[in-house]
Amino acid sequence: MGILIAVLVLVGALLVLDLVLTFGVIKRLRTHSELIGKALENRVPAGPVMVSEGNSVADFTARTVDGAEVSRSGFTGQTLVGFFAVECDTCVEKLPDFVEHAKDHPREHVLAVVQGDPDGAAGFVARLAPVARVVVEPVGGVVSKAFEVRGTPVVAMLGPGGRVVAAGFQPEVLTRLAVR
Structure with a gap:
């Protein structure tokens, strides 16, 4: 037992x-x-981050925070373009890299698009305005649609007429853009 x-x-x-x-x-x-x-x-979404390299962005017209008009037809020569979102932590991290790279270009050849509400975008605008023309628009706004943006942050180099020369999510794309 x-x-x-x-x-x-x-x-x-x-x-x-x-x-x-x-x-x-x-x-x-x-x-x-x-x-x-x-x-x-x-x-990061699969597939292209925006309009594929070699293709042109769609026609668009938007107003910068300064009240100036920007459009695809206004892209003469190479133009650096960056898309950022107010609610994006990675955008906050990568913003200084974009600003630093933008300093190497004339302000009229740099476009920054901030997605989100204007009050939340104020910090981005303050940092971007000295080096870029800045457009603030809602997520999926007219400029974002023209570029077919699928995520942020994303940067691109445009050639004359709005043809995408290079684009990407990662900061390494800035180095690649600098040599083109």
């Missing part, structure tokens, strides 16, 4: 240990599921 009790106690202990380990695994899986979900929310 003593052996039977010992076996039952051992089996009971093993079942409790198994139950504790199972709950630990379930908790870990839930944590991983949340992390994977957050990562998928912030992923």
Whole structure:
């Protein structure tokens, strides 16, 4: 009888240990599921980031924060273009790189588009206005549609007539743009 009790106690202990380990695994899986979900929310969309290289942007007309009109027909020579969103943490991180690169170009050959509400865009505008013509528009605004922007931040170099020479999400594209 003593052996039977010992076996039952051992089996009971093993079942409790198994139950504790199972709950630990379930908790870990839930944590991983949340992390994977957050990562998928912030992923870069597949495919081109905007109008493909070699193609021209669609016609558009917009007003800068200074009240000047910008349009595709106004792109004469090479123009650096950057798209940023107010609610984008990566945009805040990459903004100094864009501003630094924009300093190498005449202001009339740099266009920055800030997506979001005008009040939230004020910080972006203050940093961009000295080096670029700045347009503030809602997400999916007229300029973003003309460039077929699929995410931010994104930068591009345009040739005459609005033809995309190079485009990308990553700051490395700025180096590639500088040599063209």
